[in-house]
Amino acid sequence: MTQAKGFDLTTVLKNHSRIRPNLIMKKLILTTIVALAVSSYAMAQKGSEDFSQKKNSIEIGFNPFSNNFETFRIDELKYRHFFGNSAIRVRLGFGFTSKKATNNENGGTFDPIITPAPNTTNTTSNTSNSKEETVTTTKKSEFNIFAGYEYHFNISRHMNLYAGAEIGFEMAGGSEKIETTGSSSSNYTSTSSYQTGYPSYNTVENIYRTTTDRTYTSLQETKKKDAFGAFAFGVFTGIDVNIYKGLYLGAELGLQYKHKSFKAPEITNSGSSNSTTMRYNKSGNTSTTKYEYESRSWTTDSEGLRTTVTTTSGDDIETETRTEKAMSLNQTKTSESGFKLYAAPALRIGWRF
Numbered sequence: 001m002t003q004a005k006g007f008d009l010t011t012v013l014k015n016h017s018r019i020r021p022n023l024i025m026k027k028l029i030l031t032t033i034v035a036l037a038v039s040s041y042a043m044a045q046k047g048s049e050d051f052s053q054k055k056n057s058i059e060i061g062f063n064p065f066s067n068n069f070e071t072f073r074i075d076e077l078k079y080r081h082f083f084g085n086s087a088i089r090v091r092l093g094f095g096f097t098s099k100k101a102t103n104n105e106n107g108g109t110f111d112p113i114i115t116p117a118p119n120t121t122n123t124t125s126n127t128s129n130s131k132e133e134t135v136t137t138t139k140k141s142e143f144n145i146f147a148g149y150e151y152h153f154n155i156s157r158h159m160n161l162y163a164g165a166e167i168g169f170e171m172a173g174g175s176e177k178i179e180t181t182g183s184s185s186s187n188y189t190s191t192s193s194y195q196t197g198y199p200s201y202n203t204v205e206n207i208y209r210t211t212t213d214r215t216y217t218s219l220q221e222t223k224k225k226d227a228f229g230a231f232a233f234g235v236f237t238g239i240d241v242n243i244y245k246g247l248y249l250g251a252e253l254g255l256q257y258k259h260k261s262f263k264a265p266e267i268t269n270s271g272s273s274n275s276t277t278m279r280y281n282k283s284g285n286t287s288t289t290k291y292e293y294e295s296r297s298w299t300t301d302s303e304g305l306r307t308t309v310t311t312t313s314g315d316d317i318e319t320e321t322r323t324e325k326a327m328s329l330n331q332t333k334t335s336e337s338g339f340k341l342y343a344a345p346a347l348r349i350g351w352r353f
Contacts, residue, residue, distance in 0.1 A: 054082070056353055057079070059248075085154070101136045127186070138176045143170070168231075176220075179217075182215070187211045209279070227265070262336075295311045
């Protein structure tokens, strides 16, 4: 098969990330049409059987240049039955994507302050460190089904043009999960010392120290993310070119009206935290150490109702449960309608029999 002059697939692939998707689509369609025309001319010389006499076809459509090469998706599977110059068709489209991203953050401070005074030494230091990891997982699925009619113009034994109309339904749904885990610690220390008992000096030292260690988790889940159902009607025109004994390539261009009805997402939040605080106090020869604990968990349902359970212990153990109406993160159900010019998919290959 003769290659279309000026088409370099390697160059297209290298430059894909720097070219707008709609520009890539235009180039692919133009290249496909040129390649099909050249292929048609080459195969016409071989006198193969009449392409238009075959009554059925199955084909697959895909776009290998979609999603910045992250996924290879099947745009459609299509069946056609021919009778005379007409054909009825049914096509199915589906896709699924799943992405996971991880973000890590680390932080800390060190803030020593030393303030000397006559016969006195005062030292204050404040240090802290923290780390946090957030994992975001998103999933999306799509499905569509269309039925339509085509009228074919057989311009040669190996090529035909067609035009038609179709009606169908689309649906999509997704989910998102954001999981965060982290920990932090802080240490505050204050020391002072002074001398007493002239003329024989004694050194008195005071120390106050507070250390807090904390761990926490949170989870935000979104169901029905970007979910919708859609009714669509469209008209189209296309070309099929026989390559070898019923194997063909094609391209299609259409205008479609679509009405989308978006579903309201359901968002829930939950989390927990645990902290331990140690307080140490030394004055002269006397010292005390006290520990305080706090455990907290919370959930916020899709209606924005937040329930928090807090347990603290020190001298006594106390548990508090609080339920309150928090601001809901959910969106309202919306819809949209409009016309769209499309070229889908970028590549079509089929078998007519």
